[in-house]
Amino acid sequence: xxxxxxxxLTLQNLRTSRVRTLLAMVGIVVxxxxxxxxxxxxxxxxxxxxxxxxPVNQLELEPRSVQLFGTQxxxxxxxxxxxxxxxxxxxxxxVRAFGKRKxxxxxxxxxxxxxxxxxxxxxxxxDGMPVEILRGELEAFEKGDGTSAAxxxxxxxxxxxxxxxxxxxxxxxxxxxxxxxxWRESPVLALPCGKNDxxxxxxxxxxxxQSAQAPPLVRCxxxxxxxxxxxxxxDAERGLTARACDAAGGWCKTAVPCxxxxxxxxxxxxTTLGYCEEPLPAVIxxxxxxxxxxxxxxSLGAVPVGSLAVLYGVRFHVAFGDSFFTQDAAxxxxxxxQAQVVGFSRKAPELGVALPLPVVQHWNHxxxxxxxxxxxxxxxxxxxxNEAVPQVFTAAESLGFSLSRKSQAAxxxxxxxxxxxxxxxxxALVVLAVAGVQIAQTFAMLVxxxxxxxxxxxxxxxxxxxxxxxxxxEAALLGLLGGIAGVTLAWLGALGVDAAAQHWLAKVxxxxxxxxxxxxxxxxxxxxxSLVCCVLGAAVPARxxxxxxxxxVLAEA
Amino acid sequence: MTVAAAVEARGLRRxxxxxxxxxxxxxxxxxxxxxxxxxxxxVGRSGAGKSTLLNLIxxxxxxxxGELTVFGQELRRLSERELARFRNRQIGFVFxxxxxxxxxxxGDNVMLxxxxxxxxxxxxxxxxxxxxxxxxxxxxxxxxxxxxxSGGERQRxxxxxxxxxEPPLLVCDEPTGSLDTxxxxxxxxxxxxxxxxxxxxxxxxxxxxxxxxxxDRLVRLERGRIVGTTLEAP
Ligand SMILES: Nc1ncnc2c1ncn2[C@@H]1O[C@H](COP(=O)(O)OP(=O)(O)OP(=O)(O)O)[C@@H](O)[C@H]1O
Ligand SMILES: [Mg+2]
Numbered sequence: 001x002x003x004x005x006x007x008x009l010t011l012q013n014l015r016t017s018r019v020r021t022l023l024a025m026v027g028i029v030v031x032x033x034x035x036x037x038x039x040x041x042x043x044x045x046x047x048x049x050x051x052x053x054x055p056v057n058q059l060e061l062e063p064r065s066v067q068l069f070g071t072q073x074x075x076x077x078x079x080x081x082x083x084x085x086x087x088x089x090x091x092x093x094x095v096r097a098f099g100k101r102k103x104x105x106x107x108x109x110x111x112x113x114x115x116x117x118x119x120x121x122x123x124x125x126x127d128g129m130p131v132e133i134l135r136g137e138l139e140a141f142e143k144g145d146g147t148s149a150a151x152x153x154x155x156x157x158x159x160x161x162x163x164x165x166x167x168x169x170x171x172x173x174x175x176x177x178x179x180x181x182x183w184r185e186s187p188v189l190a191l192p193c194g195k196n197d198x199x200x201x202x203x204x205x206x207x208x209x210q211s212a213q214a215p216p217l218v219r220c221x222x223x224x225x226x227x228x229x230x231x232x233x234x235d236a237e238r239g240l241t242a243r244a245c246d247a248a249g250g251w252c253k254t255a256v257p258c259x260x261x262x263x264x265x266x267x268x269x270x271t272t273l274g275y276c277e278e279p280l281p282a283v284i285x286x287x288x289x290x291x292x293x294x295x296x297x298x299s300l301g302a303v304p305v306g307s308l309a310v311l312y313g314v315r316f317h318v319a320f321g322d323s324f325f326t327q328d329a330a331x332x333x334x335x336x337x338q339a340q341v342v343g344f345s346r347k348a349p350e351l352g353v354a355l356p357l358p359v360v361q362h363w364n365h366x367x368x369x370x371x372x373x374x375x376x377x378x379x380x381x382x383x384x385x386n387e388a389v390p391q392v393f394t395a396a397e398s399l400g401f402s403l404s405r406k407s408q409a410a411x412x413x414x415x416x417x418x419x420x421x422x423x424x425x426x427x428a429l430v431v432l433a434v435a436g437v438q439i440a441q442t443f444a445m446l447v448x449x450x451x452x453x454x455x456x457x458x459x460x461x462x463x464x465x466x467x468x469x470x471x472x473x474e475a476a477l478l479g480l481l482g483g484i485a486g487v488t489l490a491w492l493g494a495l496g497v498d499a500a501a502q503h504w505l506a507k508v509x510x511x512x513x514x515x516x517x518x519x520x521x522x523x524x525x526x527x528x529x530s531l532v533c534c535v536l537g538a539a540v541p542a543r544x545x546x547x548x549x550x551x552x553v554l555a556e557a
Numbered sequence: 558m559t560v561a562a563a564v565e566a567r568g569l570r571r572x573x574x575x576x577x578x579x580x581x582x583x584x585x586x587x588x589x590x591x592x593x594x595x596x597x598x599x600v601g602r603s604g605a606g607k608s609t610l611l612n613l614i615x616x617x618x619x620x621x622x623g624e625l626t627v628f629g630q631e632l633r634r635l636s637e638r639e640l641a642r643f644r645n646r647q648i649g650f651v652f653x654x655x656x657x658x659x660x661x662x663x664g665d666n667v668m669l670x671x672x673x674x675x676x677x678x679x680x681x682x683x684x685x686x687x688x689x690x691x692x693x694x695x696x697x698x699x700x701x702x703x704x705x706x707s708g709g710e711r712q713r714x715x716x717x718x719x720x721x722x723e724p725p726l727l728v729c730d731e732p733t734g735s736l737d738t739x740x741x742x743x744x745x746x747x748x749x750x751x752x753x754x755x756x757x758x759x760x761x762x763x764x765x766x767x768x769x770x771x772x773d774r775l776v777r778l779e780r781g782r783i784v785g786t787t788l789e790a791p
Contacts, residue, residue, distance in 0.1 A: 461645025
């Protein structure tokens with residue numbers, strides 16, 4: 001049969017039974033729309049939400065531990081040192097591997113006055129993180145944050161607090177700050193040391209670690225020493241640079257303050273002499289905000305913090321060697337430093353702060369005597385893609401590692417989304433199957449109604465298969481139209497849901513710009529499924545039609 | 558190829574199985590010879606087997622016993638596909654109830670046989686359809702839906718459709734059964750013209766004595782058998 005004729009006949013058939021075919025299509029359209037919608041939602045949740053909260057191609061492994069006398073112990077394994085990390089890095093599917101170190105020294109931190117009106121004090125726990133492994137996540141998070149911080153019109157300012165969220169005061173004008181850029185391995189920083197101390201890069205001179213590449217640090221003087229630190233004021237801590245003014249090692253103020261973004265970090269709490277330093281770059285877990293808002297804010301009588309974005313650039317104080325709970329370090333060994341929130345990561349400890357690895361290693365060494373090149377507590381793996389994760393995990397397990405609690409949560413969330421999306425897609429397929437049955441019924445009816453026409457076509461010269469092709473062609477056309485309608489509907493639905501989410505859920509953290517990502521293959525797939533459903537549904541009626549005995553049908557008056 | 562007979566039947570028999578078991582014999586031991594260009598009327602009471610005979614001759618039913626050749630072709634030997642092609646090329650059907658497709662225009666209805674198997678260029682098909690509609694006096698109705706036509710006009714469209722691929726045999730089951738006498742006369746006149754012009758063989762079933770009388774020859778069936786060649790039952 002000629003294609004043009006086929007299309008013409010099909011169209012005329014569709015036209016004459018318009019209402020019925022439209023009704024038959026409802027199921028197909030709904031099913032296709034659901035399929036497309038859920039495919040897009042599943043992919044969107046994975047890409048837009050899950051991957052941002054837990055970068056899914058990464059896992060955190062710990063040496064497998066056992067319960068011994070009520071405590072978790074790692075037994076019978078080589079320490080997690082660089083050579084074992086290298087071993088993990090060489091597993092197939094692994095792109096990079098990094099060790100992570102927990103703080104083992106007493107410390108506390110306080111801050112928050114700018115946000116809350118008073119300072120919160122707490123014991124501090126740190127994770128030393130290799131900076132590379134967090135960088136991508138921090139950048140993605142910051143970019144996806146969507147706070148159009150920098151005002152269109154330049155805003156004049158004296159300090160960061162004059163500027164809107166996400167901007168900082170630079171050259172007396174508020175400018176957009178890319179906070180993730182401050183997440184660096186070696187900010188301008190003086191790490192104090194004694195002469196027996198092991199400076200990881202460089203040597204100990206003038207009481208702090210110096211590396212050959214870094215420019216020499218600038219001495220500075222404060223108005224007064226920190227004492228117990230309660231009265232420290234960020235504004236007063238800018239300090240004035242100092243120059244050596246007598247041979248005995250005395251220092252005199254100049255009129256020049258420490259450079260922009262820096263402050264004067266005293267060598268220990270009882271001196272006014274220090275170095276101009278950048279604040280420690282700190283990454284915190286977004287969960288911290290939720291914990292604060294849901295559990296702490298009420299009991300503290302504080303206003304909940306609206307969004308993570310307001311925390312960018314917030315400074316707080318850290319006292320190294322000073323603790324609420326345990327033995328403090330000797331006073332001259334203590335140091336108060338500033339830290340600044342430069343990003344958010346679910347890899348950061350939930351109740352603690354992530355600092356660049358060398359900083360934590362340094363203080364572990366200085367205050368606890370730990371070997372700075374000693375074993376790590378956990379290892380972070382980056383895999384080539386999400387699909388490589390299970391295979392990598394199995395391999396790592398045989399090397400004596402287990403998933404960290406956090407990675408486990410990520411895998412669980414990933415699995416939940418995957419299986420939920422799968423379930424919804426299956427549901428859509430069930431709808432489509434039911435729609436296929438509906439199509440079958442409709443076509444059975446249509447064939448019955450048109451049997452006379454079919455018989456005439458046969459008499460005129462159509463073969464049985466011509467008739468079948470005619471019916472299947474009609475079904476295919478329906479499927480195609482239904483598919484297009486369904487895909488359009490899903491797409492509109494997605495737009496609607498996204499718009500509604502932006503409107504009603506604007507304050508929810510991690511809210512992505514859209515919940516839907518439609519992979520390029522999803523629309524053709526949905527249309528193909530719709531087409532196949534219709535054609536399969538029409539298969540039995542088409543077969544019946546092709547076998548109609550024209551003589552018999554024509555005899556029925 | 559010249560053949561001596563348009564239709565040649567010998568000992569033709571058609572039985573249908575009955576739902577409750579057993580069979581009904583719709584045609585029995587029919588011998589029939591129809592020469593090319595002949596107009597033959599088949600008459601008989603209802604249930605006599607007239608339509609059954611026509612369906613066999615028209616190659617839409619080949620469940621027969623005995624011999625039946627149409628233009629020298631033993632129909633039983635043809636495959637399903639060959640049979641469809643045979644109908645398409647050799648046979649034109651005209652029915653009592655016209656059987657036009659209501660969703661297609663008059664012109665498209667006429668062009669329908671070209672959709673199956675025929676490899677004729679579209680322009681030619683269209684030109685021929687126009688020509689045939691002119692010939693049956695409906696040249697100006699090409700783009701109308703058939704439902705707007707009268708019975709006689711519809712039957713003429715059906716005849717034009719049957720003639721599209723110039724089949725040598727027209728098979729008509731009560732072609733005037735739904736028409737008044739005057740209109741029926743026009744159709745008969747048309748049949749005669751067609752025969753004059755193309756030498757088409759015509760086999761038609763009819764209940765109308767006037768129509769039957771207009772034929773060259775008459776075949777009377779009774780309970781599946783040929784019982785005579787006259788209008789009145791013997
Ligand atoms: N497909 C069939 N299955 C069973 N019996 C059939 C079938 N077709 C015809 N018959 C039977 O064969 C006999 C002849 O039928 P046919 O239709 O040929 O009669 P007819 O002469 O055309 O009658 P009418 O003038 O009413 O059209 C009838 O008894 C009919 O019941
Ligand atoms: Mg009949």
